[in-house]
Amino acid sequence: MAATLDPHDRSSWYFGQMSRQDATDLLMSEREGGVFLVRDSTSIQGDYVLCVREDNKVSHYIINKIQKDDQVQYRIGDQKFPDLASLLAFYKCHYLDTTPLVRPAPKRIEKVTAKYDFEGRDAEDLPFKRGEVLTIISKDEEQWWTARNSVGNTGSIPVPYVQKYEETPSVAPGAPSGASPAAKDAAAKPKVNLQRQLPADARVNKARVPNAYDKTALKLEVGDIIKVTKMNINGQWEGELNGKHGHFPFTHVDFVQDLQEGDAR
Template sequence: MAASLDPHDRSSWYFGQMSRQDATDLLMSEREGGVFLVRDSTSIQGDYVLCVREDNKVSHYIINKIQRDGQTMFRIGDQQFPDLSSLLTFYKSHYLDTTPLVRPAPKRIEKVVAKYDFEGRDAEDLPFKKGEVLTVVTKDEEQWWTARNSLGQTGAIPVPYVQKYEESDSKPSMGVTSVGSVISKELTGKPKINLQRDLPAEARVNKARVPNAYDKTALKLEVGDIIKVTKMNINGQWEGELNGKHGHFPFTHVDFLQDLQDGDAR
């Protein structure tokens, strides 16, 4: 039975960060007009886009998030609404171009497999072990997604630590997820980590780590230690010098001194 439209069920129709082409491809795979989704605007931060299958095309309607008399409003065309749910309720019974909204597009289940251990650093992080399979819930940012493990626990995961997983394969796909130049959690106030930074650069250890006794190249970290970062590998295992020893360590265990100072300045 086809899903119906519940404007208040945000998880059913909000797809987060999604390209125009991906939205078009997904909606064109549906035969029924009025199938839709809401995604983040890729051109204006904070705005949204209502993507709808209409006849033999997909229409993309910009939703502007505006401030009016001290209140946040959402504008689409010449209509304004207090929230996205009200907007969808209106177009459930009013035509956009050739159709009203009928139902949200089905969300494809996407799974990833861990390439490395991730211990987590904050309460909102989801720790996992190498080889663990996770279900992607939302792609909140380019480098940090929300995922769910087999126990039903959800949290933030660093994208460079995982890769696409195909259940039909006996082994996980070796197609490595693309990684941009910045790993950040700006939405939670984290310092931005720029992978194009000039090195070497000093960083402060924020979490203690005792490496495996058999791993002779891993550095032992104590909170407050100052480490000289000499190389930032895209897999999240960075290299540096500490107490006269050169070795590797997880990027999640350090904060660059310059970033901490910039954060204090703000």
């Protein structure tokens, strides 16, 4: 089984952003000791965690990324390595606590459904249409993941524009009453055009009371008209309401022009 571990095949063992609990649950579902994965540290940006199934538990070993001048090293315990592949190759032949590394944990296929249209801005973006099903390849950042579409094209997608794929197929606009709530939500929302001419008026469709400590967030009441001045790709848009400039979630508004065009149809 040890031959199935290729330290240089990063895509096989690197799981990106993943919580400690999710890593534990995944590895505890494996019967074999030595099954492992590498995830990003949730406490120290830039560091990694080596998660390994050992006996009847999962061990989480912090991997510190140490940068001095132009040289980068990765430290685990009192051992230092020039890269992660060298670290994994070492522990393929040496014990951690009770086992060496045997093989990477299997990656479960994760799919998402597009809630809105995304036309993309850069060459590395993956454009998609509302209701399209995408396969997640990696969760590179909090707001940006890498995904693949049905024809094999890959690229970056904005996380706020997608939701977890439900086994019940999503339905196109005009979803029948038997459609899932997620599909109905996707069907009811006008598409988001990132190239829209701004400023533009939008009507609040959902009330929101912001955190008292967030002085830049706008308080929203259903029916309020916001003048949208900037559409940030992370889903937090900017605008003016009642003389105050601030930010708000794009999911809480509908552009007035879209609503009027919808009524006309």
